Amino acid sequence: MNEVWSARIPKFEKLPTRIIVEGVDQAGMFRPLRAAIPEAGEMSPAPLPLPIGTDLLADAATRVFGLEERATVTTGSTGSLVMECKAGSAPAGLLVSAGNAYVPREVPMRLLVRSEGEGGFAVAVVDRATGENVWASAEITDAETVLALPSRSWAQKDLPDIRILCPSSSGRIEIRSARLDVPEGGSVPAGAGAWMWNAADALEADGQLEDRLEAGGIDQVYLQLPVAGNSVVHQTDLRALIERLRKRNIDTIAVEGDPEMVSRDGRLHALSRASAISGFIGGSSARQSLAGVQYDIEPYLGGSHVNPEEMWDEWKATIRALADEIGSPVSVVVPFWMQASDAGIRALDDLDGQIAEIVVMAYRTDEISLWQICEPWLAYGADRNRAVRIALENGILEKEWHRTYRRAEKGPLVLEIDVDGTPMVSLGNVSLTMNGEHWWYDLSHEVVIDPRRISFMGDAATMSALAARVAPEFAAWKSFTGFAFHGLDMKAEAAASSRETTK
Incomplete structure (x- = not known):
């Protein structure tokens, strides 16, 4: 062969x-x-979080209930549900099931029901599994009825049904929409992070870098420091750059990354570089010091491990050793699918105290897919008191x-x-x-x-617009610390191939 x-x-x-x-x-x-x-066989699809702001009636399954069969429902021309009830004493009404989807977790939600009709109708949100556990209920009295839903635990994926109840008298009501909303009050982070792997380009920008970052709304820059032997090189120039950026309210965070860091030799090399970075931090004044250190290891790209449990155990050991060497918690970049791995979640949980922030590579360009990726991480961060930053991709990718x-x-x-x-x-x-x-x-x-599903392919304006659109919703979670952008169009942004590696 x-x-x-x-x-x-x-x-x-x-x-x-x-x-x-x-x-x-x-x-x-x-x-x-x-x-x-x-996976062998046909697996049932995992439930997804219900979208915020989208009309749940659009894709919902409906059925009437009641022993007296006094409720009927038809679909209006605009997709609304029109229910008519005859008089009766037994409970009757309409059950609306929004598919295999659960209520977003770790934050109070609101269900907004818009309707028009006669009085006496009521609405309730019930647990689909039991049909009895009522999360919230209210009488429908005006054009918009608001139901406050209690916060659900990260460990649960509770599927809800919406129940519209008939009055004891006859009546008619048109349910025009039912949407989930988050209460206002979350503070939207002002800036965003950006990766700039090539330190040489950053040093050569000579003032233009600050202007570009500030114009792009960047308040964190992830920069790989050049290391030779046991120390960071170009220290004077780097400290001057850090100080100039800080005057523009832009923090500099050292970034390191190589899949081989989970191997024995790779870990030793990473620790040597971490020692050099720690020395650089220790020798810098407050205004010239790094704001932190980030590790973007991505062990699944190295091929050293095929067993997920072994891979994430080695990743955990590397992060713990690096945080100890740096002397403070570090930021970690993780794939969005890490939550699907029990070993991955255990690794994150075991690193409590060593992780300053979790940066999730949520590389999707449409709002619904992005939401489905981010809700589990925002909820996890809120449950574990972890900071979570959402990363978007703007680089030019191959099919x-x-x-x-x-x-x-x-x-x-x-x-x-x-x-x-x-x-x-x-x-x-x-x-x-x-x-x-x-x-x-x-x-x-x-x-x-299609790479356009994963990356904005150089369209930074569209990427920023999406981030701005979803940020107020994401800010409802206390874990959300903002966005990070990869592949921004600036001289200092280099391809991953320019990273210094363990090889």
Whole structure:
């Protein structure tokens, strides 16, 4: 076999029928990056947080209830629900279920019901699982009825139903909309953070950098410091830059990042750099000192670990050691899907006291997807008293491809077990017949991931507008500390390939 690429995958008990290879399109050619085994069977989709400000009636399932069958419902021309009730003594009405979605957690919510009709109707929000636990109820008396919903725990994903109750007399009501809202009062953070990996470009900007950052509403800049041997170099120039930025109310935070930091050698190298940064901090005056240190490790990109529990345990050990070396809690950059891993959450919980802020790479460009990613993190931060910053991507990304391979007698993908018992997949450019302890897979289908779903692709104005639009809602959570932008169009913003690494 003419092998072109290999990768390790998690150990399995049963030989997988499918393997997914993810990669990017480079000059019209597929370049594989990682491989995974999809979950076996059809899994029920996980519940998502109900959107704020969106009419819940639009996609809701409805049904009337009552032993006397005295309630009927029709849909109005604008999507409203028109319910008519006959007189009767038994409870009756309309049940509205907003799909597989839960009430956002760790903050009080309000349900705003707009209606027009006769008096005597009532509205209640009940727990779908029991049908009996009433979270809030009120008589519908005017054009807009407000129900205050108590804060739900981060550990719960409670699915609600909205119940519209008939009066004992006959009547008619038109429910025009039902929307979730957050109470006002949260303070919206004034600025945002921005990554600038290349220190040389920052030093050469000569005053223009401050102007660009200030014009872009940036109040935190993440800068990788140049380190040679056991010390930071260009210290005089760096301190002058930090002082100039501080005069514009812009903090400088040192950023470090390399997937290999979770390996033994990588951790030692990272600790050496942390020692140099700590020395730089110790030798700086207050007005020339860093505001903190951030670690953007992304261990899943390194390929050193295929077991998530082992990977996040090593990540935790690295963060703990680095925070100890720096002498203060550090900021950590994490993928949004880390919450889906029990090992990932345990790692974060175990680092209580070592983490100053969690920066979540919530790389989505539409408001609904961004909300679905951010609510779990904002709620987690509120529950754990952790600061949470939301990161958006503006860099130019390549198209991503997800190719699914299925077991076959011939195919370009081969699965084998390495000498240490680790499953390995290799992708070649020819098809061979199954032989010995090798299993072959042939291409079944592929899906193209549009990069515009993940990145604003250089459109900083649209990115900033989205951040400004959702910030008042996010500010309802005490955990929210603002946004961070990656890939801003400025000379000092460098691609990830310009990072100093452990290699």
